Amino acid sequence: MKTKTLRGFRDILPEEIYIWQFVEDKARDVFGKYGYSEIRVPVLEYTELFTRSLGTNTEIVEKEMYTFNDRDGSSVTLRPEGTASVVRSYIDNALHLKSPVNKLYYIGPMFRHERPQKGRYRNFHQIGVELFGPIEPEYDAELINMLAYTFRELGISEYVKIEISSLGDDKCRPLYREDLIKYFSANKNRLCDDCNTRLLTNPLRILDCKNPECRKIADAAPSILDYLCQDCDSHFKNVLKGLDLVNTEYELNPKIVRGLDYYNRTVFEFTTTKLGSQNAVAAGGRYDGLVKELGGAEIPAVGFAMGIERLVLLIQEETNLDFRKKTDLYIAFMDSSHIDYAFKITESLRMKGLSVVTDYNDKSLKSKLKRANKLNASYVIIIGEEEYNNDQLIIKKMRSGEEKVIGISIIAEITPTHLEQMF
């Protein structure tokens, strides 16, 4: 019997989970300020949802999906990203009839059969945001500012750069695509095999190739920003204005193409130089055609997702925030005949709102104090024979080592602030 996880899948243990909760709490808090609500959608969907949303010629659909047949023979897929599922839910639940603007976020696992490395897993987690309804560029800007605000709250904004571009729309992108094909065809012999295939299937993806020779050619390629039609150009300029208005710094990067086909107009990535080759910590953009493409009304949308594992790595490696769990009180009784007494005191202190740990064994005081230290306990209550006989307790402040004898009656009115005031 195998007792190992699958390659690229991992357990997240309590010592790390505190950082995850910190990230999730900050995101919920910031998103709440912008009027977003949480949505939870299934992790398993019909395969067609992803092939139609992400595009059949994308890496994810071609090589990375966990697809299998359900018991009734239908093809199902573990979601490789969240946008498609949220759009499906938006349509299924006719959310556009409930409100002209829907602001949704989700937190959860995604699955892509990629080659695992630092910051890249097969089972990873995203915090994603999708905004349905508005076409106005102020919403794109607001979304990017919200993401920048989240990074500030997480204490990692100085390690992250915002890159932004526009992919135009159905009017202007075909012209760009045509010129790009001409340009790359003229340099065909220098492109890698993959890019020669991309030239036929998805030429914009050549701009994204990591091969050094392809990169050189891509650097001199025409820029999408020179091809934007008037509407797209003005939309893009207003997105940038919305960033400038609140001093959000960004870099124009016309080579952002994104690995998913649903995008149009605004696209952006939050990148870092601190995590090696897995440099994108968050990414997103506008996808005005997807709701209609999947059978819904003609409703524009914009969104992003951040990779939780990468945020956690950045926080672990670049900040010195203390995520150790704290315990208010540790109860050490010295005689096993006092076990019921300690049991009752422990429960009553918890009812007062304190976090309390007791070990129900007869180990020595020294070993119990060691445990209290490990548990990061602020105070220890010691129940000795003499104190027990006199309705008293010893309370010890761990930071200073000071001790006080208190009457048992104090337990009835103890609070965390009361504990502080005792010393």
Ligand code: HAM
């Ligand atoms: P994405 O760029 O594919 O976009 O993924 C977003 C983020 O998820 C990445 O920037 C990265 O931080 C994280 N990520 C992706 N793959 C992995 C992996 N294998 N291991 C660890 N982290 C990973 C999307 O998924 C779009 N749905 C974003 C979006 C929402 N666009 C509009 N709305």
